[in-house]
Amino acid sequence: MKLNLKVWRQKNANTAGKLVDYSVDNLNPDMSFLEMVDVLNDQLVKKGEEPVGFDHDCREGICGMCSMYIDGRAHGPQHAATTCQLYLRSFKDGDTVHVEPWRSKAFPIVKDLVTDRSAFDRIIAAGGFVSVNTGQAQDANNLPVDKHDAEKAMDAAACIGCGACVAACPNGAAMLFVSAKISQLALLPQGQPERDLRALRMVEQMDEEGFGNCSNIGACEAECPKEIKLTNIARMNRDFLAASLVSETE
């Protein structure tokens, strides 16, 4: 099969970018989308041109590194899948496909399809943890956790930090990402001592990074490759509000 691509090329953060046309032939429907980009890049390299820059690593849908906006959708047309788990069988022979980077003020473009998502790390550093040093833990079974809560915490913890939620959101909000971590820890007894402070600090950092706010559109949930739920945002808002009301320090 053959695909006609319109790929965003941008040398670096300071120069303007544009869509460039490429066509890739002799493709197999069982190839992954990224393998198709590999083929394109190999052709470009052999012509002495610079290959398309894109982030990718595990190619198993878990590291969260791949991040392409394909035909107007974060991670492309397939539901609940990362770009690396998208296969060419989702396209038709001869299709024209637009490939762009995540677009958000808080994710500046590094090159082509590569963006800087370090804002997410800084949000976690602000409070997305339980403050327990190595060696301080008690026996794991001293702290029983309701299985139902543990499952819900795991649902939230499944977030891979790819940023599709931000890319999909018209407001560029990171609230699905932030709330997933807040929820995971709020649902577990281990997360209780720092629950208020965590919500305050993570939300504050989120705002500082330039992410937008939630207006209940739900694009994040629809595009999340790990199907993280909007209800996490409700829990975050509740925690943030409760913490703001009782907070004396912040």
Add this chain to the structure above:
Amino acid sequence: MAIDSKIPEGKLQDKWEEYKEHAKLVNPANKRKIEIIVVGTGLAGASAAATLAEQGYKVKAFCFQDSPRRAHSIAAQGGINAAKNYKNDGDSVYRLFYDTIKGGDFRAREANVYRLASVSANIIDQATAQGVPFAREYGGLLDNRSFGGTQVSRTFYARGQTGQQLLLGAYQSLERQIGLGNVEMFNRHEMVDVVVIDGKARGIIARNLITGKIERYFGHAVILASGGYGNVFYLSTNAMGSNVTAAWKAHKKGAFFGNPCYTQIHPTCIPVSGDYQSKLTLMSESLRNDGRVWVPKTKEDAKAIREGKKRAEDIKEEDRDYYLERKYPSFGNLCPRDIASRAAKEACDDGRGIVPSGFGVFLDFGDAIKRLGVETVKARYGELFPMYQNITNEDPLKTPMKIYPAVHYTMGGLWVDYELMTTVKGLYALGEANFSDHGANRLGASALMQGLADGYFVLPYTINNYLSDEIFTKAIPLDHPAFEEAAKGAEERMKKFLSINGKQSVEDFHRKLGKIMWEYCGMARNAEGLTKARKLIGELREEFWKDVKVPGELNDFNPELDKAGRVADFIELGELMVIDALNRNESCGGHFREEYQDQGEAKRDDANYLYVAAWEFTGVGADPTLHKEDLKYENIKLQVRSYK
């Protein structure tokens, strides 16, 4: 240079406790003056960086990914072993130790493995305290499952995402220390050389992958937690970026490489489907808890399936060969990985493979679904079934999975002593990057255990023993001749890549190397093939330096240039692996020499090969020098490994 494993005297059970009681300490005021470099932020690196920072050291952590959370530990699916005996099924530290030694085919150090088993329980406590959402039973306590090579249930898990959850736990601890200013994090930086001054590791040279600049960093000690080298085979379950460069540079600067030929071929991966394939996907070993592995009894049936004339469902129960259950009745489908992989190869070599290429066997959940119901099976394996279906376009709840072995893990790595120090003073290797705990074959759910044991509970004790003598060492200026030379060397090498301007891409060379390695140094090896492979690799190396084409510039974001450096190192490593495999005239664990077998079972030669092969670099293409560390078994009796 003689190698000293520094294994403490005393009874096996007391060695680690006594070591800790007598190791030197560094007081808090002095810790603040000491800088430590950690390369890699997977389970081993992130846990070490966080723990050292908690103790008060100044840490600089490096990863080539855009965030420390992306390290490939994240892809580990099935679980982590720990000798908690929560199941009351007879588990103990000794049993975990014994299973690990036996699983490794008696080629690991007793003292290291015992220490690993004894700290395993602390890891579960630590991760739980961090909020890692392990699977639980209805009573709220932690659940376990079984893994290969054991007869107890000691594997803790978080659905099919155990590695992800454990890594996020370590990552969050690391981020907490970054937030507190105790760790300086360098994302998108690749270590390209280690700086050695007066015999001690004193820093690294790293390339900033965004700007392309070659940068210099000082540390009183350098810790490599840079993972394994499975990508030498091109196709593997490793992430695309996983590479040997950090470990290989250390090797070239004097760190011996231990048992490079010990590689793990994982039995349950999705079979290769075409030439365009960039990587292979693992299906967790935990699936063998409920899945049954089989091929048709007859070649005719297998051929009919390959040609699409029959389906798995058309083969009657009595016409199926559940070969693992047949050959290894006491462990059945849960026999260790090396054994399950070889058995799959044997069935396929016999003409009974069931995918068009001939290299695939069934992993069947039919019986489990009948016994437990679809919902239970689905819940047990979380993401794995949809992932399989997405890749192959087949539903494993309706038709058996098709699987085949693929390169997954490397037991070999930088040689380290009991303190995890390499043969270069102040240079440590942790996790998959070292060779230490898995012998010739790693048991399932033990990689996460080792990575975290090294990072949380071993290195933070042993490194003080070295650093206590370094408290008067001032930061060495970055214009020191050793820094100058290393930085210049790295830059010149990259300029060389860019200047060759040949006809083949880096990818072409990587693929060629992978083919050589898989064919001659893969699941089955022999002297003739290995000898040929060494010649082929030498030729490939020469061709690479004459004909590779790397576009772009040095001082720019240039992934092709990054890849060129990695593949050049893989080619050199490949040669060492072949040399090691050729030297080891025996079969053990993942190293199967066709000349040394007993009807398909590995035949060890304890009289001549009961040693760790630690190789010293002598020059590219030159014969490395072999140093032997004899393995002493004082507690376990050597025996033929049997899972029958």
